Amino acid sequence: MKIDVLTLFPEMFSGVFGSSILKKAAEKELVSYHVENFRDFSDNKHKAVDDYPYGGGAGMVLKPQPIFDAVAHLQEKNDSNPRIILLCPQGEPYNQQKAEELSQEDHLIFICGHYEGYDERIREHIVTDEISIGDYVLTGGELGAMVIIDSIVRLIPGVLGNEASPILDSFSSGLLEHPHYTRPADFRGMKVPDVLLSGNHSKIDEWRQQESLKRTKNRRPDLLDKHPLSEKQKKWLNE
Structure with missing residues (x-):
């Protein structure tokens, strides 16, 4: 499985992907992780990725251009048609059944937002899944992506030492x-x-x-x- 993460804070993932079961899964070549800063895809000379919302209101909204281009780059690079997951408090509540479903995929892209929210065109034209890990709001989607990735990777055959372990887990x-x-x-x-x-x-x-x-x-x-x-x-x- 290939897992790509689009985030403004790539450094947040180094400890998670470099430790414990997630690290061992990569060492066994059962999964590969790639973290990309979507600010690098901004066509703005100041590398801005957000702007004020049309119609006014508090906070800033993530612009569509950097994320559209970052996703297109990852699709072309991997020559794939991945599931594209948006971390969002408005999304489908996450559960074990969703983890089992996603663990069957070959390529996943996670989009981790910040600020007030996403330009709606990102949801409408790129994303295949919107997921929430609970009825509360975090500063960004990074922690939610880590939770979901951990729950998916451990279900990949060969990752855990005892193949019966994920079958007997709570909720499975x-x-x-x-x-x-x-x-x-x-x-x-x-x-x-x-x-x-x-x-x-x-x-x-x-x-x-x-x-x-x-x-x-x-x-x-x-x-x-x-x-x-x-x-x-x-x-x-x-x-």
Whole structure:
């Protein structure tokens, strides 16, 4: 997968792309990252990328020209028809299903804005996806892009050591993940559930399913409204 990021602050990404799982994914050549300052594409002699909004109002608006030209450059360079993602508080709320969908793509371009907003022609004529990571406003789209990229890259086959890990994550199944325990079995009087020490894998699997349902009901009951439950799961919930 190729991931391009258009931003006014490329330095923000060096630590993220150079650490942990994202770094290892690049070292395995499963993904490549490229961060571009779209100010470099401005045709203004002062390299301005924003201007006052028509009709008046507070703040500055990102001009279409630098972003149009930067996107065209990346498309030509990669000879591709990528998904172009605009980070925006007005966008589609981000979730695990969207991460799984985007992880199937070969090329993604993220546009990280600043100031009051984007010229509407950017949304209308370039962007394929507008995404929000939550109902709040950030200074720019960079942090949102980092969150989304991290959630996508870890789903690429071969990135994680255990291929089952992303399948069992919270939200991948539609429910929250079950509790986890590790050694010691008894830590200061706090004991690991007996079933996990039993070696009975069918019982362990049943316990995990039950705990996943219980945790979802207690913490995110809204998820159960979207999740089709089997008769066995309904019985467990009632119990």
